[in-house]
Amino acid sequence: YWVVDKTVDNLSSTEEILQAAHHIQQNHVIAFPTETVYGLGGNAQSDEAVNRIFNAKGRPSDNPLIVHISAQEQLEQYVQEIPDQARRLMEAFWPGPLTIVFRHNGTLSTKVTAGLNTVAVRMPDHPVALALIEAADRPIAAPSANRSGRPSPTTATHVHDDLSGRIAGIVDGGPTGIGVESTVVDCSSEQVMILRPGGVTKEALEEVVGQVDVDPALIEINQAPRSPGMKYTHYAPTAPLILVDGDVDYFCEQIIRAQDDGQRVGALITNEYCGMTGANKEVLMGVSTELSTIAQHLYDSLRSFGENEVDVIFAQVFTDSHLGSAIMNRLTKAAGGTVRRQ
Ligand code: TXA
Ligand code: MG
Secondary structure, three states, X not given: OEEOOOOOOOHHHOHHXXXXXXXXXXXXXXXXXXXXXXXXXEEOOOHHHHHHHHHHHOOOOOOOOEEEOOOHHHHHOOEOOOOHHHHHHHHHHOOOOEEEEEEEXXXXXXXOOOOOOEEEEEOOOOHHHHHHHHHHXXXXXXXXXXXXXXXXXXXXXXXXXXXXXXXXXXXXXXXXXXXOOOEEEEOOOOOOEEEEOOOOOHXXXXXXXXXXXXXXXXXXOOOOOOOHHHXXXXXXXXXXXXXXXXXXXXXXXXXXXXXXXXXXXXEEEOHHHOOOOOOOEEEEOOOXXXXXXXXXXXXXHHHOOOOOOOOEEEEEOOOOOOHXXXXXXXXXXXXXXXXXXX
């Protein structure tokens, strides 16, 4: 652990950042905070470093990584061209939780791109992340710093729980602000397409580039997703999760029925349901209308059900617009698609 105070004036030259950067230069892997979730970073130009990332996470090697940069000029070194739509989006949202897929020019490790002819790039909006990229003087490939299949980490403790002993270190910059990962978009055709909903909403993108498509695989099942990572099991808590789409009475009914069957029940709920569900354990995520608070607490909430604490978890659903799209995408995955409708 290196605890870093993000308010320091010249972070790039603080002792902790320099140590972490040195590890990156040696092709070792380091966890670091971004504004979305913690990333597990390694030199994106080194096969050795990228292999270490995949090994530490237990991640399938056909799932490409996001390359993190700290300045727009870096981008030109790795991609063939920057389409107009991409330029507009970069201007509007970088640094920030938006990842853009470009055609690459072959200068990055082929392990980063999992052999695809495209590369996903983003500039994180976090002083510690930017300082680390600058001090390392390398593009940093970084997936979320969780064991594959687990909820993404939003604190250094989450990273420690999943990866302790498997990585060279963790830079602790406190809890992350947004709480869900970046939005991944493809700008290779005229119409921008969302491959993964995330911190930048579809509505916000449309204000900049007009109508935006959503990868059909995100809406319909039985479609191969364009973003390879979207096909894997994700964000799984320690007990099976079931989404409940209905009113509070219907929610409570599910819980009573499960308890009648002898199950210990967890409830993943908004503050409005507090104390009403009769569940063996209630975890509150915030007020239902404050989607940014829900997003912030989502992964920590999924992680807060301990091993063997409950047998099943019921979760409330959210609106599918604005940040709700990212929240529902993650919850649906965590539930393996299981929804009970009133
Ligand atoms: O907020 C975030 O994006 C975090 C922080 C650490 O930056 N990172 C993150 O990385 O979520 P990861 O590896 O967990 O998710 C990367 C996603 C995956 O769904 C992957 O399939 C997709 O981006 N991706 C990467 N390269 C791609 C490409 N060339 N084309 C399409 N999708 C790509
Ligand atoms: Mg991930």
